[in-house]
Amino acid sequence: MTAPAPVPSAPLPGLAVLHGDATMLRHASMAAWERPVPSCPGWDGAGLLGHCGEILTWAGTILGTGEKVDRADREKPPADRSTWVAWYDAALARVVDTLGTVPPDRPTWVFAPSGTPEARWWQRRLGVELAVHRWDAQLAADAACAPLDPVVAVAGVEEHLVQFLPGLLARHEGPALTGSLHLHADDVPDGLEWWVDLGAGGDAVPVTEHRHGDVAVRGTASDLLLWLTHRRPADALDVVGDVDLARALTALVR
The missing domain is CATH 3.30.1050.10 (SCP2 sterol-binding domain)
Structure with a gap:
């Protein structure tokens, strides 16, 4: 069997879509703060927001320097859950600002062995991560789960x-x-x-x-x-x- 003919890589998700999904994720997580998230066993809405804030903080640190930060060294959510929304918002703003400033092809560490070590890799990864977890949060909040942006x-x-x-x-x-x-x-x-x-x-x-x-x-x-x-x-x-x-x-x- 001959090898299939490849097509160019998928387009990069835009920052406006990333920010929109992240904002909807926050609203839905707040509405489901103590409700279980059916698609993420073991998490409630607050836990889902905390996870996403941790990912955003980790990515923001990596994007700021381009250097590796081990998963074990990621900043954990604050002890006080009541501060998580503000912490999440600050992490999101930092990531969006950095991605909008640094060249997409700037050398940057990525955790996927086959991923291209450039800043744009994180824009794709975070765009997907936040969109999928936005869907999770809406499911937990009994809200209409909007389809992911194509x-x-x-x-x-x-x-x-x-x-x-x-x-x-x-x-x-x-x-x-x-x-x-x-x-x-x-x-x-x-x-x-x-x-x-x-x-x-x-x-x-x-x-x-x-x-x-x-x-x-x-x-x-x-x-x-x-x-x-x-x-x-x-x-x-x-x-x-x-x-x-x-x-x-x-x-x-x-």
């Missing part, structure tokens, strides 16, 4: 498949997942497809031509990302072929 969702699908899936497969302790997966985002102009070879350790590429996989999954880019991150069931999408393989793939994310 540009953010496409970036998130690509990031998950190319940068994170190989590591998830390598850490998987059950029977090895084998076969191929074909994803199709049907709300993107001209469509966008990805082909994943699980037998090659999760080798994934966006493709320009249609390819048959052992399982094909079609839906909006938002639903595809929410499914890949174990937030939407396979039944919510159009799945053809090995449904068990599709379910096993998303079960890698806990």
Whole structure:
């Protein structure tokens, strides 16, 4: 079988969308402050906001210097939960200001082994992180869970498949997942497809031509990302072929 023809990398999510998702996340987290977050077991709305504030603070420090900061050295949320909203807002403002100032290609440490070590990597990562957790917060608050912005969702699908899936497969302790997966985002102009070879350790590429996989999954880019991150069931999408393989793939994310 010939290798699929790759397409250019997904566009970078804009800062306005990132800030909008972060703001909606804050509002929804406050509305669900002591409610459990169904898609993030063990967290309530406050815990979700605290996690996102910690990520923003960590990213802000890294973006400020370009240097590595270990996860273990991340600044933890303040002891007083009543200060978390202001702390989160300050961390968000710092990140947005820094990303709007530094050159996107400035050398910057990133934690993904296959990620390009540039400032723009963090704009993509934070755009996806905040959009997905905004959805989580709205779910916890019993609010309407707005779909993810298509540009953010496409970036998130690509990031998950190319940068994170190989590591998830390598850490998987059950029977090895084998076969191929074909994803199709049907709300993107001209469509966008990805082909994943699980037998090659999760080798994934966006493709320009249609390819048959052992399982094909079609839906909006938002639903595809929410499914890949174990937030939407396979039944919510159009799945053809090995449904068990599709379910096993998303079960890698806990």
